[in-house]
Amino acid sequence: MERKWWKEAVVYQIYPRSFMDSNGDGVGDINGIISKLDYLKELGVDVVWLCPIYRSPNDDNGYDISDYQDIMEEFGTMEDFDRMLQGMHDRGIRLVMDLVVNHTSDEHPWFIESRSSKDSPYRDYYFWREGKDGKEPNNWVSCFSGSAWKYDETTDMYYLHLFSSKQPDLNWDNPAVRKDVFSMMNWWCEKGIDGFRMDVISMISKKPGLPDGKLQPGAVYADPGCVNGPHVHEYLQEMNREVLSHYDLMTVGECAGVTIEEAKKYAGADGKELSMVFQFEHIDLNDGDYGKWTDRRVDLKSFRQVMSKWQTELEGKAWNSLFLCNHDQPRAVSRFGNDSPAFRETSAKMLATCLHMMQGTPYVYQGEELGMTNCPFGSLDEVRDIESLNAFRDLTSSGAIAPEDMMRYIRLRGRDNARTPMQWDDSENAGFTTGTPWIMVNPNYKEINAEAQRKDPDSVFHYYRKLIALRKQEPVMVYGSYELLEKDSERLYVYTRTLGQEKLLVICNFTDQETDYAIPGEFAQGTILIGNQNRESVKGTIRLLPYEALVLKKG
Numbered sequence: 001m002e003r004k005w006w007k008e009a010v011v012y013q014i015y016p017r018s019f020m021d022s023n024g025d026g027v028g029d030i031n032g033i034i035s036k037l038d039y040l041k042e043l044g045v046d047v048v049w050l051c052p053i054y055r056s057p058n059d060d061n062g063y064d065i066s067d068y069q070d071i072m073e074e075f076g077t078m079e080d081f082d083r084m085l086q087g088m089h090d091r092g093i094r095l096v097m098d099l100v101v102n103h104t105s106d107e108h109p110w111f112i113e114s115r116s117s118k119d120s121p122y123r124d125y126y127f128w129r130e131g132k133d134g135k136e137p138n139n140w141v142s143c144f145s146g147s148a149w150k151y152d153e154t155t156d157m158y159y160l161h162l163f164s165s166k167q168p169d170l171n172w173d174n175p176a177v178r179k180d181v182f183s184m185m186n187w188w189c190e191k192g193i194d195g196f197r198m199d200v201i202s203m204i205s206k207k208p209g210l211p212d213g214k215l216q217p218g219a220v221y222a223d224p225g226c227v228n229g230p231h232v233h234e235y236l237q238e239m240n241r242e243v244l245s246h247y248d249l250m251t252v253g254e255c256a257g258v259t260i261e262e263a264k265k266y267a268g269a270d271g272k273e274l275s276m277v278f279q280f281e282h283i284d285l286n287d288g289d290y291g292k293w294t295d296r297r298v299d300l301k302s303f304r305q306v307m308s309k310w311q312t313e314l315e316g317k318a319w320n321s322l323f324l325c326n327h328d329q330p331r332a333v334s335r336f337g338n339d340s341p342a343f344r345e346t347s348a349k350m351l352a353t354c355l356h357m358m359q360g361t362p363y364v365y366q367g368e369e370l371g372m373t374n375c376p377f378g379s380l381d382e383v384r385d386i387e388s389l390n391a392f393r394d395l396t397s398s399g400a401i402a403p404e405d406m407m408r409y410i411r412l413r414g415r416d417n418a419r420t421p422m423q424w425d426d427s428e429n430a431g432f433t434t435g436t437p438w439i440m441v442n443p444n445y446k447e448i449n450a451e452a453q454r455k456d457p458d459s460v461f462h463y464y465r466k467l468i469a470l471r472k473q474e475p476v477m478v479y480g481s482y483e484l485l486e487k488d489s490e491r492l493y494v495y496t497r498t499l500g501q502e503k504l505l506v507i508c509n510f511t512d513q514e515t516d517y518a519i520p521g522e523f524a525q526g527t528i529l530i531g532n533q534n535r536e537s538v539k540g541t542i543r544l545l546p547y548e549a550l551v552l553k554k555g
């Protein structure tokens with residue numbers, strides 16, 4: 001397998017609005033990030049993926065961009081950005097930027113021009129269509145509820161927005177759009193950034209003719225079926241030729257709806273498109289009748305089956321990215337582990353072990369390295385996320401979900417769980433801001449914060465540090481092949497990684513029950529590489545503690 005720096009790296013994701021506020025306005029900013037670069041260095045991460053910092057009216061926290069080559073005023077200036085990039089590079093940390101080019105803001109000059117008249121040279125930068133029988137041009141639903149079309153009086157036509165109505169979709173079938181996007185990307189590369197995380201890149205090629213989707217019984221709008229469209233690979237290969245291949249970059253596509261077959265194209269070892277993809281199959285496992293708005297839990301069997309499928313099927317053909325949470329997801333320990341005081345730290349370490357020992361590039365989302373949990377939002381007034389707010393409005397007004405149930409689902413699945421301020425210390429507002437934070441601070445910051453954990457060698461923080469450091473010492477963690485053991489266990493997730501003579505055995509107890517496990521003979525002389533309990537040695541049959549994780553290296 002070809003060695004690449006981005007296969008050996010660990011990525012840390014920063015959501016700038018919630019990371020660190022330097023000037024007391026309650027909003028995280030670039031100078032705040034600069035003040036925490038030594039913290040990232042201490043953790044040992046190699047790459048930062050920075051969520052959007054571009055100029056934006058903030059309808060979707062920066063995923064609605066009005067100028068790709070300028071910085072959001074609340075976050076700072078381009079000079080601040082340049083200092084941050086330099087500060088990262090000085091510490092051996094690379095910077096991957098969020099690239100949001102499926103859509104722009106409706107306040108982007110291209111859209112303002114496009115909207116102004118049917119003859120505008122920018123008209124075909126977006127999707128404009130006539131209404132049908134006084135209604136929307138087709139039945140597509142927006143990812144943020146309601147129709148994906150918005151009527152615009154100026155020209156008496158509708159425009160397409162797969163996300164909020166302030167995020168009109170760019171028309172990638174127009175070569176001028178591609179050319180402008182590519183030149184913007186080259187501009188950032190010339191500045192010296194090290195890669196891109198590509199927002200909903202699997203949706204850029206729409207179905208020709210924009211046909212109606214298949215309506216589910218009782219539904220008003222249908223899934224647009226816009227993922228992995230007919231030209232997506234052609235456009236990414238063009239992007240690769242025009243931009244990516246000219247620099248030494250790490251690229252990761254956010255690919256909702258990606259299948260194994262598609263992933264082999266997006267992230268194929270031939271390097272024609274991207275370095276790796278984010279797939280969401282394990283993330284979508286606990287969806288229900290109303291998508292994510294449910295209290296279903298993920299069960300170990302389906303989780304293990306999905307993860308194993310991606311591990312084995314991409315082996316040698318494409319590259320995985322490994323993540324359990326991000327800025328759109330609830331906190332990993334709350335969702336996949338157990339965030340009660342008794343098990344929070346142990347289960348957070350177990351999940352980290354299970355993930356970082358797999359084949360692929362691991363991602364740590366800010367606060368995950370502290371075992372930060374979901375937030376007990378009291379009422380809708382405390383919710384900021386457009387997705388949750390729109391879904392609450394639609395699903396409760398139609399009577400589909402009772403308001404108190406919906407509030408409960410938001411506490412379990414809402415994106416704001418990931419967006420509460422980073423918990424730096426036990427001072428007011430968790431040390432995030434001296435002002436009023438833009439979103440509530442999780443009240444558990446006195447127990448869970450970076451300062452306390454940096455001092456405690458047994459903390460989740462130091463466990464992540466150790467895992468990240470191990471990756472540098474153990475090529476088998478990066479390049480070893482994966483094999484699942486104990487396929488039918490109700491409690492344990494056990495697998496091996498093998499590279500030549502090197503072999504690791506990874507044992508994770510996903511339950512709050514003690515569980516016996518017989519160590520396979522070939523590991524009888526094994527040593528403990530890492531574990532979340534203070535075991536000195538292991539032999540024969542061991543009794544695993546609740547949420548215990550243990551990695552043995554063949555002797």
Ligand code: TEU
Nearest residue numbers: 060063100143163199200256292328415
């Ligand atoms: O997310 C795309 C996406 O699929 C999510 O919006 C998803 O529908 C939702 O979060 C699941 O709960 C990307 C960004 O990561 C997200 O923050 C943006 O809101 C979105 O694109 C639009 O740019």
Ligand code: CA
Nearest residue numbers: 021023027029
């Ligand atoms: Ca600020």
